[in-house]
Amino acid sequence: MDANIEQNSDKISSKEILSLSFELLRDYFKPLTGTFMIAFLASIIVWILSFLLSGSLGILLYSDSFYSFNYLLSGLITFASILPGFFVLFSFIGSGFGMTSEILTGGDYFVELKSSFSYFKKHWSGYSGFAMIFILISILISLIIPDSWYFSGTIVHAVLAFVITSIAELLTISILGFAPVALSQDNSFIKSISISLKIFRKHGWSIIKAVALLILPIEIFSFLYGDVVVLFLQPNIWAEIYFFSWFVLLLGLFFIYLPLLIIHLTILYQQFMKPVKEMENTLGNTKK
Numbered sequence: 001m002d003a004n005i006e007q008n009s010d011k012i013s014s015k016e017i018l019s020l021s022f023e024l025l026r027d028y029f030k031p032l033t034g035t036f037m038i039a040f041l042a043s044i045i046v047w048i049l050s051f052l053l054s055g056s057l058g059i060l061l062y063s064d065s066f067y068s069f070n071y072l073l074s075g076l077i078t079f080a081s082i083l084p085g086f087f088v089l090f091s092f093i094g095s096g097f098g099m100t101s102e103i104l105t106g107g108d109y110f111v112e113l114k115s116s117f118s119y120f121k122k123h124w125s126g127y128s129g130f131a132m133i134f135i136l137i138s139i140l141i142s143l144i145i146p147d148s149w150y151f152s153g154t155i156v157h158a159v160l161a162f163v164i165t166s167i168a169e170l171l172t173i174s175i176l177g178f179a180p181v182a183l184s185q186d187n188s189f190i191k192s193i194s195i196s197l198k199i200f201r202k203h204g205w206s207i208i209k210a211v212a213l214l215i216l217p218i219e220i221f222s223f224l225y226g227d228v229v230v231l232f233l234q235p236n237i238w239a240e241i242y243f244f245s246w247f248v249l250l251l252g253l254f255f256i257y258l259p260l261l262i263i264h265l266t267i268l269y270q271q272f273m274k275p276v277k278e279m280e281n282t283l284g285n286t287k288k
Helices: 002-007 014-027 029-062 071-106 114-144 147-151 155-176 179-184 189-231 237-273 276-287
Strands: none
Touching (some): 029 114, 071 114, 179 237, 189 237
């Protein structure tokens, strides 16, 4: 494993990898965004069913007295009703790693949407496990930042919170971002994490630069648009327009930026496992 990682390093620059990521997103936009549409709709359906079930359970348990309601049990029921939707959402998102790996390793220019169901069936638990790890890390990051920074309304605190969050997210993605790719190539959950850690240990700085090239512009834009602007926003008609535009932006991040990030991480993974020039030749020959 270590020999393979070392042998296939530094094949093309970070900018070339980013350019190839945009090219693949353009060429495979329909199947990739179709997978995310399935993830979005399926998770909503599962959440609706889960909340209906949990609501019915709550009524059955506490129909006799409103004041006998157990808030701890209520919280557990609510949490349990949220989890299935997240499992479905993250499992289909993880399928994007499998589809991208299929494109890069096999040059399958006509990869189909049904591939996402195959990866979902084989690796849904692993994809969900990685998602839970990222969520727990995000929660820990939020706990590091004092609550007063979020409500002080000062630019200084907003910038400090942004810097800490951005660095933590950059390191998390750089260190563990290759694990879902390795899982998609039929490695075990633990081995996938091990592979990701080994790649980062050998090529950490190159990975950080390549990942930062993609995520930092989005992070900075989101900060300026979401944190700085809102500090000066007054509760009027413009505020409503602003929040609606933010909702549209979130949809764009989900259906465009997230697939792009998956493609980017998968190409970086293959950069250390297989020469990227060889992948480009494979894709070029398939298109012809």
